[in-house]
Amino acid sequence: MIRVLLVDDQTIVRAGLSVILGAEDDIEIVGEAADGAEAVRLARQLRPDVVCMDIRMPGTDGIQATRAIAADPALSSEVLMLTTFDIDEDVFASLEAGAAGFLLKGADEATLLAAIRSVAAGDGTLDQRLTRRILREFTARRASAAVTDRGAAGEVALTEREGEVLALLAEGLSNAEIATRLFIEPTTVKYHVAQLLQKTGARDRLQAVLWGIRAGHVDLH
Known part of the structure; x- marks a missing residue:
C-alpha cells in the first residue's frame, strides 16, 4: 500500500x-x-x-x-x-x-x-x-557552477557500466529499456542503479541524474 x-x-x-x-x-x-x-x-x-x-x-x-x-x-x-x-x-x-x-x-x-x-x-x-527541457536547462545552469555537492566528480568513481546506466537514466529509460539497450538483464540494471544511489548518496533515480549533471557525468547537449 x-x-x-x-x-x-x-x-x-x-x-x-x-x-x-x-x-x-x-x-x-x-x-x-x-x-x-x-x-x-x-x-x-x-x-x-x-x-x-x-x-x-x-x-x-x-x-x-x-x-x-x-x-x-x-x-x-x-x-x-x-x-x-x-x-x-x-x-x-x-x-x-x-x-x-x-x-x-x-x-x-x-x-x-x-x-x-x-x-x-x-x-x-x-x-x-518537460523532461529533456528541464534537464538541459539544469545542465546549462550548472555548467559554470563549482561542484560542491556530496559525491562530486573527484570524490566518486563510477565504473564504465554505471556511467552508461546513469546516462540512460537521464534519457528517462526504465530498467527494462536500459537492459535492452545495453544487452544485459533487468536485474543487473537494478544492481547498477542501487550502486549509483549508494555511491552518490541520492535518494532516488532522478536525484542521481541531477548529481550526474552537477558532477559532469551526464551531458545532454
Missing part, C-alpha cells in the same frame, strides 16, 4: 486528487495539508511514502516544505511536485530542494497514478513533456 499525503492550498484540488487516488487499491490517502508548514508537520507525524506537493502556496511554500522533508533523516517520504505552471524558477528550485518528481496538474489520471507509483518505488519521475 502506497501511503500518500496531499498538499495544496485549494480544497477543490485536494478533493479531486482524493477521488482519483482513493479509487486505487494500492494507494491510501493518509492526510491532507493546505500549506507547507502543515505538510512538514504531517509528514513527520504520518510518515507517508509519497507527498503530492503543490509548489506555490501562501506562507511556507512547497519548495521550503520539500527541502525540510528531504533533509530530515528520520523521513523516507518522496515528494512529487504538482503545479499548473510550465518550466520556471520554481521547478529548478524544487529539484534542488530534493523533489523526486515533477508533474503538471494537467496530466491525465493514468500519468498521475504512474508518477505516484514510480516515485514510491524510488524511481523518480518528470513530466515527459
Whole structure:
C-alpha cells in the first residue's frame, strides 16, 4: 500500500486528487495539508511514502516544505511536485530542494497514478513533456557552477557500466529499456542503479541524474 499525503492550498484540488487516488487499491490517502508548514508537520507525524506537493502556496511554500522533508533523516517520504505552471524558477528550485518528481496538474489520471507509483518505488519521475527541457536547462545552469555537492566528480568513481546506466537514466529509460539497450538483464540494471544511489548518496533515480549533471557525468547537449 502506497501511503500518500496531499498538499495544496485549494480544497477543490485536494478533493479531486482524493477521488482519483482513493479509487486505487494500492494507494491510501493518509492526510491532507493546505500549506507547507502543515505538510512538514504531517509528514513527520504520518510518515507517508509519497507527498503530492503543490509548489506555490501562501506562507511556507512547497519548495521550503520539500527541502525540510528531504533533509530530515528520520523521513523516507518522496515528494512529487504538482503545479499548473510550465518550466520556471520554481521547478529548478524544487529539484534542488530534493523533489523526486515533477508533474503538471494537467496530466491525465493514468500519468498521475504512474508518477505516484514510480516515485514510491524510488524511481523518480518528470513530466515527459518537460523532461529533456528541464534537464538541459539544469545542465546549462550548472555548467559554470563549482561542484560542491556530496559525491562530486573527484570524490566518486563510477565504473564504465554505471556511467552508461546513469546516462540512460537521464534519457528517462526504465530498467527494462536500459537492459535492452545495453544487452544485459533487468536485474543487473537494478544492481547498477542501487550502486549509483549508494555511491552518490541520492535518494532516488532522478536525484542521481541531477548529481550526474552537477558532477559532469551526464551531458545532454
